[in-house]
Amino acid sequence: MNNTIREIIKNKNLKTIEVIRKVGVAKSYFYDVMNGASIPSLQIARRISDELEVPLDELFPEETFETRN
Structure with missing residues (x-):
């Protein structure tokens, strides 16, 4: 689904783990979102x-989007 996130992280020379930390979600969840x-x-x-x-x-x-927080 969302290779867009992966591409943006790469194009902006960001570290995925830092984005995950700043977003404040579990690593596995973030990768699930990136992978659809x-x-x-x-x-x-x-x-x-x-x-x-x-x-x-x-x-x-x-x-x-899901309506839960």
Whole structure:
């Protein structure tokens, strides 16, 4: 699903583990989101978007977010 996150991290020369730490989620969960195995809540999607400094709709253009926090 979302190789976009992986590409942005690579293009911005960021370390995935640092992004995960700043977003504040479990490493396994973040990788599940990147690999399309999990759909993040809107709150977490926004935190990823903010951390990567990329608009939410660019990261998740076709997603319907879970309503849980």
